[in-house]
Amino acid sequence: MTEQEIIYTMALTRVPRVNTAAQHRLMEELGSASAVFDHRHHIRDFYPEASDKLSAALQEMEVQVARAEEELEFTRKHHIKCLCYHDTDYPSRLRECDDAPLLLYYKGNADLNRTHVINMVGTRHCTEYGKDICRRFVAELANLCPDVLVVSGLAYGIDIHSHRAALDNAVDTVGVLAHGLDQIYPRLHRDTAVQMTSQGGLLTEFMSRTNADKVNFVRRNRIVAGMADATIVVESAEKGGALITADIAMSYHRDVFAFPGRVGDPYSQGCNRLIRDSKAALLQNAQEFMEAMGWQPRSSENQKDKGIQGELFPDLCEEEQRIVDCLRQSECLQINTLAVATNLPVHKLSAFLFNLEMKGIVKLLSGGMYRLT
Structure with a gap:
């Protein structure tokens, strides 16, 4: 991938009012982001189905190129990898999803395409029960499947306890962020995030200077779900981001598991409902998980x-x-x-x-x- 193609890909992802589906369609029809830029003023000659809205939006692509050039310099300075959609290092499981980002920014050393990848998600207000599940499950899984990659969102609660359990058990772990790599949110997790860059990594679709807005967390969830073989919900209230991630995983035809909780506990209601509605398989330990996934235990x-x-x-x-x-x-x-x-x-x-x-x-x-x- 040439630097110029990376710049045009960055620019295309930032063009206002052009969603991910439209970006992919343009890339399919014209073959590259460079071609999209070169033919932006007469896009219908190459993509007759382009709407007036899309044609008008592409006129702003030149403005975004300047911003993309700045971002490329930022990635060089901070040793960040730009993973374009067709790059071999791009998460192959995520590439199977229709709404996969055209480009990801990655700082880390873990192979995102290893044989076994899971994500662990749950409430930000986890209990001691949820923390214990994270510690115990990851320790068991590390013994049975030491090459596993644990993905989560670096948020409070289950996310950060999953990351830390992985680090404690010498398992690589990747945090998917809802902002650029020029910051860590929440700041309290900065030390853990730094440790993850040498035992896993940090991944995002957002450029630097992107705030951690609420809508970005929802977008982030599709990456968490899409780059893993299975989603594991540890604790969740009746509503929450973990359930959104589980729904997305199901839409991608990925396996979903949930640890049950005590009836009446507010942060077990989401997990129990997933199990009751047959949206998630009941999970009790790593051995059961390995058997359900058909993974050969070590x-x-x-x-x-x-x-x-x-x-x-x-x-x-x-x-x-x-x-x-x-x-x-x-x-x-x-x-x-x-x-x-x-x-x-x-x-x-x-x-x-x-x-x-x-x-x-x-x-x-x-x-x-x-x-x-």
């Missing part, structure tokens, strides 16, 4: 690998073997819990864990959690 391979680990590392002492045996029973354990399970003092346990890390058998996660590699 567990069987893990057990095989772990079964021969003693042969691969025959020099394990009795205490090290005890640690490995405990970690085989759980996806990950905090060091204090591991100390109780192995009956080893923490200071001795730390030394053994360090040796196991050096041997490549154990990995240290955030929060003092350990798991087998």
